[in-house]
Amino acid sequence: MDFAAAGLLDGLEGPERQARQELLERLAADGVGLDELRDAVAEDRLVLLPVERELGGTLSGEEVARRAGVDIDPLMQMRRALGFPAAKPDEPVWSEEDVTAAKSLKRFLDAGMPEEAVMEVTRVLGEGMSRLSTTITGAFADTYLEPGDNERDVALRYAAMAKQLLPSMAPVLNAALEAYVRESARRGIIGRGELERGHLANEEQVVVCFADLVGFTSLGGQLEVEELGSVARQLAELAGDVATPPVRLVKTIGDAAMFVSPEASALVAAALSLVEAVESADLPALRAGLASGPVINRAGDWYGNAVNLASRVTGVARPASVLGTEDVRDAALDGFAWSSAGRFRLKGVDERQPLYRARRLEEGPDQPSADRERRASKSRDRRSRRATKPTGGRPRR
Template identity: 50%
Template sequence: MDGTDYAAEGLLEGLDDDAQARAERIALLDRLVAEGVPLPELRRAAAEDRLALLQVERMLGTEEYTPREVAARVGLPVELILRHRQALGLPRPDPDDRVLTESDIETAARLKAFHAAGLSEQGILEVSRVLGEGLARVAATLRPLVRDTFLEPGIGERELSDRYATASAQLGPQLGVVMQHILNMHLRDQLRTDVVGRAELVRGGVLGAVEMSIAFADLVGFTKLGERVPAEELGAIAGRLTELAVEAAQPPVRLVKSIGDAVMLVSPDPDALLATSLEIVAAADAEGEEFPRLRAGVATGPVLGRAGDWYGSPVNLASRITGVARSGSVVAAGATRDAATASDRWAWSPLPARRLRGVDHPVPLFRVRAPAA
């Protein structure tokens, strides 16, 4: 200890009646002070009940630079640094706030290299937005996993801090390697279907809209179910839906995203998407009576791919069709039926044309099944 009176600094409040917790707090504070953590930072962490996490926070980077300093150091406009940080889903600081780390300097240097390579600013920001959204979810999923692994009754702050720090030191680098591997696998998988044809070469770029089939599958009665079961159980059901979709979606079908009680899939092959939709609905039925039933809607037409998602009227139409489909069924728009090439593979049952919200004409609908053996 360096002579700091922790009690006088308000760092031991609420611990007078627990000698063990007080001793753990003092040992942790001694270590943090020895590592150079300033008293104002200790007070903030104590007030926010995160002293046990402070060691890991500092391992992840000490905030010692302003955006203006980083911009000057790497030779980029400070506004670009701030826009990039916002695109990642992080708060926009004042240019003179000390909120950036050494890693931010390295990232800014790479950002400059991307610009120098000729990549567009808008494209880089779009990638940043997707990375920010995806990695925020990874962090939100990983945090409780680590917490629940190391947090146990009676554990002291110093020991908990040590466990977090050890996990960060050992698992952090491994996680980076795994994430790089996963990125490479997805890039390889998507490049196999990303064919650049003669028209794109003549035009000097890929064409905007492409013909795709879009499907949504959602859990029937999920909202009402949320009024009866605990949030943890509800989350497990939504997670299981994603697992079923991942298991069923084989190339050329791709799972685009999960949206709580629904999943979105896309494919250039309408037959493959119909087969996958039927498989997911059947898999939900096989989960048993406690698992909600699924319904799916499929539409086909020109859509635009951006930032890993798809946009266009077929996307909206597939979502609307899902909303009117009966439990346990797969319903397709007439355009999907027309586009399906394996006509003998499906049994089509015409349904009354429906006026769907956002569509200015009645939509021909067909329930699709596999033919009876």
């Protein structure tokens, strides 16, 4: 192939041009066509093309279905449920690992699990794997990308590390899955009512907490994207640290975290600990809101009025505070110092809701106003420093 004539070497000189030339030659010798190379260069993913080839599929869906002994339709549905684009039955986008997965799919169906349930599990798996793969790719880049690298060296290094390290993830994933299933079984309840109904209870009575960083959106205009990502990572780490049983961390989304617990006191304590940990980490101030009620746990997420109400309560909470509804206060009355925060009009709620601020008993609701002002001033100073600090750095831990 004449790579120069195809425009694949445009703008490159000296060692950079030579490195791309050698990488293109390797890929062409491996069977990559000119159109695919041109697309990869245009989309700035030429360096990752060897990884794609290393992990790419060579089997069609029809062949996978035949070897696994399953119908082609549920196999194609499984691919879409995982979040991948639809493929033609004869398109070679499947791998040997997909044959093993298809055999597992057949075992689930043969064991009597409804196809709808299998697809729901697959969708949740796809969502989790999407986040995991993105995190792994970022970790690879941070670890193995060196200043002054050329395309050829990075491409070959990434492909080699993917081939060497990716199989090592399988035992980690298996162990994590077993641990989570074991924990779910420990928390689960199958009593007389469930045995009579033939299914688990649709609703659970829990306390829900949302917590978010105040002013995180406005920081987007002041900090580099990498630094914003660092703030989000620190919040996720701190949220995981305070989520000890019976408190469960449901998810983190950028500047926010969601928790649930069957015990109000445990969740209030976790929320206060997170507020304190965020302050110690020199992050933007955090606020939290709690509500309780019946909710439904579906596909790893939670739905119900208590979820919506907790989110609304968080929205009216002051920085560095934890607010709860009256039900939450009554359920955790003895363990904390509670004070009225007033009655609030919340979106989607007809009447004004009385809300209460939780503090630790040693702090108390009558903390001197000078002390409260000192802490508020300290928080404002931190935000001011963030707004004026040079870009490119990372927040201090």
